Amino acid sequence: MTTPLVIGLNAAIVAVTHEVPRILTVKRPDHSLALPGEMVSEDGAFLDALPFGPLDARADPTLDLGLRRWVREQTGIELGYVEQLYTFGDRNRDPEGHGAGARVISVAYLALVRERQLFGAAEASWRDWYEYFPWEDWRLTRPSIIDREIAPSLAQWVAAAGHPTTRRRCQERVDIAFGLSGAAWDEERVLERYELLYEAGFVAEEVRDRMLRTKLQPGSQNRHSQSPSQTETPSLGRPMALDHRRILATALGRLRGKIKYRPVVFELLSSTFTLLQLQRVVEALAGVRLHKQNFRRLVEKGGLVERTGQFDSETGGRPAELFRFRREVLRERLAPGVGLPGAGRSLES
Amino acid sequence: MTTPLVIGLNAAIVAVTHEVPRILTVKRPDHSLALPGEMVSEDGAFLDALPFGPLDARADPTLDLGLRRWVREQTGIELGYVEQLYTFGDRNRDPEGHGAGARVISVAYLALVRERQLFGAAEASWRDWYEYFPWEDWRLTRPSIIDREIAPSLAQWVAAAGHPTTRRRCQERVDIAFGLSGAAWDEERVLERYELLYEAGFVAEEVRDRMLRTKLQPGSQNRHSQSPSQTETPSLGRPMALDHRRILATALGRLRGKIKYRPVVFELLSSTFTLLQLQRVVEALAGVRLHKQNFRRLVEKGGLVERTGQFDSETGGRPAELFRFRREVLRERLAPGVGLPGAGRSLES
DNA sequence: TCCTTTATGCTCAGTCTGAGTATAAAGAGC
DNA sequence: GCTCTTTATACTCAGACTGAGCATAAAGGA
Structure with a gap:
């Protein structure tokens, strides 16, 4: 009678070490290999996935x-x-799994931890999240992949749009998402960018999902009239299983937004840190460089941290004072967050 | 073997008419009436509830x-x-329902509509959402219920805390949530306020849930060692069924946050409007008065609206120009939102 | 000692915010 | 017609905040 239901709990577990933002992944057998056509799976039979587990409806009191x-x-x-x-x-979402017919609802979570050794189930590993989104890291320079691959590919996709109005809208979306025709880069639009690439058929998952759909529903027409030609479609970024890269994009965007107005970064840092270390972590997450002096000003004035009186002399220059997060701030007023090009509207009374 | 699972979809459907923010509610039989003790249910056997329906796992392609x-x-x-x-x-969450033993997972949605006639299922009606949260409307004045009831009640609750440190923390939470000892009122902390009142036992739902728990798990100890004395606990705001008031609080807080950085208000307005009408809607949602001239400045400068050249002479004074929302803005840069005392950090490069 | 490197303090102009003043345009009462 | 009330709208101004850069301090190494 009713389709069986499964509640899955997915976790995007994030840590930052050595200025690299990392995400905890597990290996998952790549079911789509059974299909015609080859998968873009670097080590063959396995794909990266976010760790997940089912809700135990009887035992788990809360999600x-x-x-x-x-x-x-x-x-x-x-x-x-x-x-x-x-x-x-x-x-x-999971066309092959759970006995074809079960409906899987996934509640995705973002978790922040200080990186540490893993034990327990084998195949887990920390990976630089920019492997999955190589266009998101603007710290050193505007990523070359944008001009080299993304912009031309998307231009083709735009050009392939039928109606001129559609074409104009697509162009607009592309420009805004990737900061192209003079538009500013907005580091929070991670999901928007991924979904655009997916829709245009330039990520491996789209190709795979399309094949699976065709296989499962033989008569189904291809929704993506504009999907690129069969030959040499670039596969941008490392793919993941199922819709996990979409979930990761959601996590990334949300985290990038959140650090601006809540002091969550400190979850990723050890108990004392220099202001530059703090800045580097923020930059790693946001994928953008910040102005050092202004960052200091904002963080100190915001009352987020307090001096410890101790110094770190491993800096390579003048020793830097170690700070600690002022936990009280969590219960104080608005508990801002560490600065970033964030929003800025206001007015009152 | 496994506990049955139900996915419920709850909707907080919001409209604003005549400067009153309204929420669509349905009536739901009050199962807790079967228990000893009396419910705070104004019309006896029914409680307000958010409209909800189950996911049809087979037929609904997306949530x-x-x-x-x-x-x-x-x-x-x-x-x-x-x-x-x-x-x-x-x-x-739903101790009585679904045959005691089924696990109900509810995915809650916020929807914005222009208010209109209802048809279909009978018992739906639009209600002023401040009936449920009378302490949230600061448009005319600081709500008297705060000083009259909330502050004294919570003060008692704080005083009842065992350990001095606990007491201090509770005091801090109360002050920040309700803007008490010199703290500023933050209109977004709707959920925090509701949960504080719940925890302290001053909303009808807490009393009801506690009774249900005691009935269902006879040996269960009362977690809330600080819950108020049995006599004359005030019941603040109109109660709802299950955890629906919590859901509504979530919706309200989220909406109050969102209008600051995304142009969602326009979903609630007709296609043309005067700037004062726009301002009144924002104020209705935020529960706060805004400075008229500055509001105009921000909205106009933000490029969110454009003049129509037409005028509304129903204003009672000089006719006001009618504006329309610039849909293009959705696809343009950051598409800010209409102003409010929002965030304001920044820094870059 | 000089040079490089990082830390940290400080300045400055441009912009944004909150608040208020001033003028415009309608209707009501006379 | 004029005056008063009401709302709309334009403009001003001081203070705060932002983005950018200059200057000095403190360490290690050549």
Whole structure:
């Protein structure tokens, strides 16, 4: 009678070490290999996936306790900061899995931890999240992949649009998402960019999902009338299983937004740190360089940190004072966040 | 073997008419009446509830299409702007329902509509959302209920805390949530305020839930060692069924935040409007008065609206020019939002 | 000692914000 | 017609905040 339901709990577990933002991934057998056509899976039969586990409807009193439970069981990590991200429930999210016919609803979470050794289930590893989104890291320079691959590919896609109005809209979306025709780069639009690339058929997942759909529903027409020609479509960024890269994009965008107005970065830092270390972590997450002196001014004036009186002389120059996060701030007024080109509207009374 | 699972879709459907923000509610039989003790249910056997419907795992391709489907079926409303809010999955959210033992996971959505006639399922009605949160409307004046009831009650609750440190923390939470000891009122902390009142036992739902827990799990100890004395606990605001008031608080807080940085207000307005009408809608949502001239300046400069050349002479004074929302802005740069005392950090490069 | 490197303090102009003043345009009452 | 009330709209101004850069301090190494 009713389609069976499964609640999955997905976790995007983030840490930052050595100025590299990392995401905890597991390996997952690549079911789509059974299909005609070749997968863009670097090590053959396995794809990266976000760790996930089912909700134990009987035992887990709350969703996030369920998440913490299986993360602990699988990886030995005791999660601290955890935030619900989004619930993904599209049919066909998992076309092959769960006995074809079960509906999988995934509640995705973002968790921040200090990186540490893993134990428990084997195949977990920390990966630089910019492997999945190579166009998102603007710290050193505007990523060359944008001009080299993304812009030309998307230009083709735009050009292939039928109606002139459609074409103009597509062009606009592309420009805004990737900061192209004079538009500013908005580091929070991670999901928008990924979905644009997906829609245009330039990420491996789109190709795979399309094939799976055709296989499962033989008569189904291809929705993407504008999908690129069969030959040499670039595959941008490292793919993941199912819709996990979409979930990761959601996590990244949300985190980039959140650091601007809530002091969550400190979850990723050790208890004392120099202001430059703090800045580097923020930059790693935001994928953007910040002005050092102004960053200091903002963080200090914001009352987020306090001096410890101790110094770190490993800096290579003048020793830097170590600071610590003022926990009181969590309970004080608005507990801002560490600065970034954020929003800025106002007015009152 | 496994506990049965139900995915519920809840909708907080919001409209604003005559400067009153309204929420669409339905009536729901009050199961807790079967228990000893009396419910604070104004019309006896029914409680207000947010409209909800189950996901049809077989037929609904996505969660929000499922939502739109049953909202259409039940009320005749075709939803436009819809945004996922949060997924609520605590056990005991619905202690009585669904044959005791089923686990209900609710995905809550926020929807904005222009108010209109309802048809379809009978018992739906639009209610001023400040009936549920009488302490949230600061437009005319600081609500008297805060000083008259909330502050004294919470002061008692704080005083009842055992440990001095606990007491200090509670005091801090109260001050910040309700803007008490010199703290500023932050209109976005709707959920924090509701949860504080719940925890302290001053909303009807807490009393009801506590009774239900005691009934269902006879041996369960009362977590809330500080819950108020049995006599004369005030019941603040109109209660709702289950955890629907919590969901509504989430919706309100999220909407109050969102109008600051995305132009969502226009979903609630007719196609042309005067700037004062726009301002009144924003004020209704935010529960705060704004400075008229500055509001104009921000909205006009932000490029959110354009003049129509037509005028509204129903103003009672000089006719006001009618404006229209510039849809292009959705696809342009950051598409800010209409002003409010929002955030304001920044720095870059 | 000089040079390089990083830390940290300070300045300055441009912009944004909050608040208020001033003028314009309608209707009501006379 | 004129005056008063009401709302709309334009403009001003001081203070705060932002983005950018200059200057000095403190360490290690050549």
